[in-house]
Amino acid sequence: MTRAPYRGRFAPSPTGPLHFGSLVAALASYLEARTHHGQWFSRIEDLDPLREPPEATGQILRSLEAHELFADEPVRFQSRRHDAYQDAIKCLITQGDAYRCICSRKQLQENNGRHPNHCRDGHIRPGDQPFAIRFALKDEESHWHDQLLGPQHQTVRAELDDPVILRKEGFYAYQLAVVVDDIDQCITDVVRGSDLLDMTAQQQQIYRALGALPPRWLHIPVILNEQGQKLSKQTHAPALDDEKAARNLFAALEALGQEPPGSLAREPVEHILKWAVGHWRREAIHLTSR
Numbered sequence: 311m312t313r314a315p316y317r318g319r320f321a322p323s324p325t326g327p328l329h330f331g332s333l334v335a336a337l338a339s340y341l342e343a344r345t346h347h348g349q350w351f352s353r354i355e356d357l358d359p360l361r362e363p364p365e366a367t368g369q370i371l372r373s374l375e376a377h378e379l380f381a382d383e384p385v386r387f388q389s390r391r392h393d394a395y396q397d398a399i400k401c402l403i404t405q406g407d408a409y410r411c412i413c414s415r416k417q418l419q420e421n422n423g424r425h426p427n428h429c430r431d432g433h434i435r436p437g438d439q440p441f442a443i444r445f446a447l448k449d450e451e452s453h454w455h456d457q458l459l460g461p462q463h464q465t466v467r468a469e470l471d472d473p474v475i476l477r478k479e480g481f482y483a484y485q486l487a488v489v490v491d492d493i494d495q496c497i498t499d500v501v502r503g504s505d506l507l508d509m510t511a512q513q514q515q516i517y518r519a520l521g522a523l524p525p526r527w528l529h530i531p532v533i534l535n536e537q538g539q540k541l542s543k544q545t546h547a548p549a550l551d552d553e554k555a556a557r558n559l560f561a562a563l564e565a566l567g568q569e570p571p572g573s574l575a576r577e578p579v580e581h582i583l584k585w586a587v588g589h590w591r592r593e594a595i596h597l598t599s600r
C-alpha cells in the first residue's frame with residue numbers, strides 16, 4: 311500500500327505570543343514535513359475567546375513569518391469552523407458516541423467521576439437546563455506507536471474520562487476541533503509537545519467514531535524553564551524577540567539535539583533553515599527535556 315503524501319501542521323492556541331517552547335514545536339513539525347518532502351500548514355486554534363488576548367493571533371503569525379516558517383496554504387482559523395464542529399457533534403450524538411451532560415464539575419467529583427444524572431443514557435434533551443456535550447469513550451487498553459517515543463500504552467476509561475467536546479458556555483473544545491480539522495486537512499503526521507501525549511488515545515477514539523484513520527504521532531519533549539516548569543503563558547514564558555529570529559532558530563535546533571555548528575549562529579534565517587532541513591535527525595532529539 312502506498313502512503314499518502316506527508317501533510318503536517320503547527321496548531322497553536324493563541325493564548326499569548328509565541329515563546330521558545332512553541333517555536334521548538336513549530337520547527338520540529340516544519341522540519342519533519344520538509345524532510346519528508348511533505349506539506350506543512352499552520353492552524354490557529356482560537357476556540358476560547360475568554361483565554362485569548364485579541365492581539366495574540368497576529369503576534370503568532372508575525373513570529374512565524376519572521377522565522378521564515380512559511381506554510382503551504384493560507385492559515386486556517388478554528389473560529390471560522392463552527393459549522394464543521396456542529397456537524398461532527400450531530401453525527402456523534404446520532405451514533406450514540408456523544409451525549410448531553412448537565413452534571414457540574416462538583417457533582418462529578420463527589421461521585422468519583424460517575425454521572426449522578428446518568429447523562430450517558432442519552433435522556434437529557436435540549437431544554438432550559440444548560441448542558442455540555444461529552445464524547446462517550448469506550449473502555450480500552452490503547453497500544454500505539456509514537457514516532458519518537460516508541461510503543462505507548464494508555465488506559466482509556468469510559469464515563470470517568472469522557473472529554474467535553476462542547477462546553478456549557480457554548481465553546482467547542484480542543485479535543486473535538488483538533489480531530490475534525492486534522493481529518494479535514496488530511497493531516498498524516500502530528501508533531502507536537504509531549505504535554506499532549508495523554509490526550510492521544512482519546513483522540514484516536516474520536517477519529518474512529520468520525521470514520522477516519524488516525525495519523526502518525528510524534529511527541530517532542532516540552533521545554534522547561536530554570537525552575538523545571540513547562541514554558542507556557544501560565545509560567546510567564548517570555549515572548550520571542552522576532553528581531554533575533556536567527557538566534558532563536560539556532561537555539562531551537564540545539565534544544566532539539568541537532569548540534570548545529572557554531573558558525574551557523576551568525577548566518578541569516580534562510581541559511582539556518584536550509585542547514586536544518588539538510589541535517590535533520592529525528593533520533594537526535596533528547597528524550598528528556600532540559
Ligand code: GLU
Nearest residue numbers: 321322323355488502506
Ligand atoms: N492547540 C494545541 C496547543 O496549542 C495544540 C494542538 C495539537 O498540536 O494537537 O496546545
